[in-house]
Amino acid sequence: MKGKTELIIKLLAVAWIFAATLITISSIKENLPSEFWRDSWDFIKLIVGPAIGAGIAFYVNDYVHKQRKKDQERTAIYGASYAIGSMLEDFLNVRVVFRDMLADAAEGFASDGITDAPLVAYVKPQIATFLPKNGINLLSIHFLLHAPEGKEAFQKLQHLERIYQHLIDVHGLYNEAVLERQTKLATASDEERKNKNEVEIIGLKTYHSVMDFLIAVVEHIQNDEREYIEASNLLASAADAYLHEMTPLKHRGYKNTRHLEENLRPLPPPIASALKYGA
Missing domain, CATH: 1.10.287 (Helix Hairpins)
Structure with a gap:
């Protein structure tokens, strides 16, 4: 207008x-x-x-011609903002799913009177949906690099892409390791179950992989939210400066607050300890 x-x-x-x-x-x-x-x-x-x-x-x-170019650039910026929002939804979904999984396990141990369950006892397969082709089309917003605000936003978006992809990767590796553990335990003979401990049955590599990938996923869900919010806000600032208009792209909170830390079930002590001191 x-x-x-x-x-x-x-x-x-x-x-x-x-x-x-x-x-x-x-x-x-x-x-x-x-x-x-x-x-x-x-x-x-x-x-x-x-x-x-x-x-x-x-x-x-x-x-x-200039207006058409500006409209195309605005569309690219809004598309990048939408992509960040979609990635954030994936992240929040993983957070809720894993926090519920860990809390369910802890409550189960408590009801059975188990006070020293090992870290590996908390793991089980978890399905989280990562939308296909999620991610930011950085090439479509390369024009932002001409301004200081754009350079800062572009670098943040690159960093966010790596974080998001790493979450997808470790989530997949976690499920692979858990499945391998379950398969080895399920196919072990009665004699093996009687005479061997879990590490001997599934192997040291699988045993540590399960725990390492579990903690890697939990580290993401505990620490990454601010990365998505900062990326949204930096992109909004770059868009405002480049387009010479106030865009509605800054992060403005959530309609559904279930995933917020104060509304999530607490991390079990062994998980919190592993995050702090290492598994």
Whole structure:
């Protein structure tokens, strides 16, 4: 709307200048010989008139081109903002799923009177949905690199992409390790279960992989939320500066607050300890 208003004002200004030129020429005409004026008017019609028309057409075409380019850039920025929001939803879903899994396990141990359950006892497969093709099309917003705010936002978005991809990777590796553990335990013979401990049955590598990937996922869900919010806000600031307008892209909180720390079930002590001191 603002762009259209500016175009109308500028066209009116050009029209006013054109009209003023005609009035001035008419005024001069009154004081010049008719033959001179006729020749001059022919010259004006032949040269000046088309030049003015071409100038107006060029200006309008250039303005339309710039507006179209700006609209495309705005669309790319809004698309990147939407991608961040979609990635954040994936992250929040994983957070709730894993926190519930860990809390369910802790409550189960408590009801059975188990006070020293090992870390590995908390693991089980967890399905979390990561939308296909989620991610930020950084190439589509490369134009932001021309401004300091854009460079900062671009670097943050690159960092966020790596964090998000690492979450996907460790989540997948966690499930693979858990499945391998379950398979080895399920296929162990009665004699093996009687004479061997879990590490001997599933192997040291699988045993530690399960715990390491569990803690890796939990580290993400405990620490990464601010990365998504900061990326959203930096992109919004870069968009405001580049587009010269106030965009509604800054993070404005959540409608569903279930995933907030104060609303989540507590981390079991062994998990909290592993985060603090290492598994």
